[in-house]
Amino acid sequence: MPLMLRSLLWLPGALMVVAVLLDLIVTCIQTGEGRLSRAIHRPLYGLLRRAAHHSGRRALLSWATPVIITGTLTAWTLLTWLGWTLIFWSHPGALVGAESGQPATFVACFYFVGYTISTLGLGEIIAPQAFWRVMTDVAAINGFFLLTFAITFVVPIAQARTERRELALLLHRAGPGAQALIVNAVQDHDRGLSSLTGDLQHLLNRLDAAHLNTPYLHRFHDHDRQDALDLHLPALGEALLIIQGALRGDCPRGLKRALASVDSLSRTFERTQSRHPLLRAAEVPPTPDLTSLREAGLPLRSREAFREDLRSHAALRARLHAMARAGEWRWDQVATPEADERMAD
Structure with missing residues (x-):
């Protein structure tokens, strides 16, 4: 040279x-x-x-x-x-x-x-x-x-992954699936729907802060269904939207804060996966069929009022849908996994 x-x-x-x-x-x-x-x-x-x-x-x-x-x-x-x-x-x-x-x-x-x-x-x-x-x-x-x-790069990732799995396990055992989360909370938990709002708030806040500081956590996935936050967080978001828009009566305390945390987590996903083809072609999931909630005896608003409420949260639902698809999950596995598991059996 x-x-x-x-x-x-x-x-x-x-x-x-x-x-x-x-x-x-x-x-x-x-x-x-x-x-x-x-x-x-x-x-x-x-x-x-x-x-x-x-x-x-x-x-x-x-x-x-x-x-x-x-x-x-x-x-x-x-x-x-x-x-x-x-x-x-x-x-x-x-x-x-x-x-x-x-x-x-x-x-x-x-x-x-x-x-x-x-x-x-x-x-x-x-x-x-x-x-x-x-x-x-x-x-x-x-x-x-x-x-x-x-x-400094590795340690926060390990800590955040532990918290991601903790929330995923809690939601998996409380549901799994959006409507099962609601029914089981009402029927099996002494705090009712507050178990999905106030009880999870601290963990949701910690996860939200971790993903704001380390947004590439959204690129990490877990092998097992029970540990998969990209499956259970969309289910929680869908459940919170159903509680807010479909159930009659007063909303449980902490609902708005829980929804805000889920929304923030979905936005960090959007920023991290801005070039993801699944996100660019994100679809709004269909309006959920609330038959299981009616069968459980829960008081529901009219379908038209519920659909109108969901329309105002279309962007959030599209991000949650994209999050599930990025983890190679179908939306029916988010909304009604019981049917999916029966087919698998």
Whole structure:
């Protein structure tokens, strides 16, 4: 490689290092998802989604969590590693062998940067000049930052996934399905419909905050039906809308706050999956048949009044429908899973 061209390699190297640092700050500290992380997450997630959709194996979506986490950490590490390698290699003689004193080759620079950013400091290759010694220290500090932010990236995901499963399990055992949630709450819970509104409020708020801080959580899916938030959250949203628009009498305390949390969670899904073809073609689900509620003896408003109320929440229902479809669930599995399970049996 010509010496003049080689001397300019520090520029793309520095851009790589700065790009990773900025992405670490945005993804791990600020609210949202860095551009670099988004560029990593979207193709990996899209590949898994296409594989799951075309093969008919929904279980493939459960690999989104390890694939996205591993892919992100690998990209951050490799870009930082390659960036510092280009910075050191751009200046002949910046690094030399500790015993031979000969300028380090590209492979030797790559090896030196690897053990420097991992803070091992083996000392087989050294920087003879003061400037490059300082740059070695900077690279080591950069490596320490990378390790620290990697932990900051993984730990909140693990905590949020635990809370996602907690809510999904609660709703699965309370239903499952939108209308079963209502009937079982009225018949089997001492707090009645408040078990779907006030009792879940704190958990819904924590999940809402977690998804606002870490919106790519919407790309993570669970293998089992009972753990699937992308199935049970739409069911809860549909149940709350039925309670608000179809049941006669006073609304239970906490209903509006619970609906606001579900709406906020659906909006972070919309922002995260803005390019998702299922969301772009999102459909409003049909008006639910409330036969099971009538059979349970619940007082209902007229179908026309209920349909009118649902019409004002069409955008929310479309987002919930898209969320379920993104998890490879059908809407009948959200609304009336009992019928679906009988067919499966």
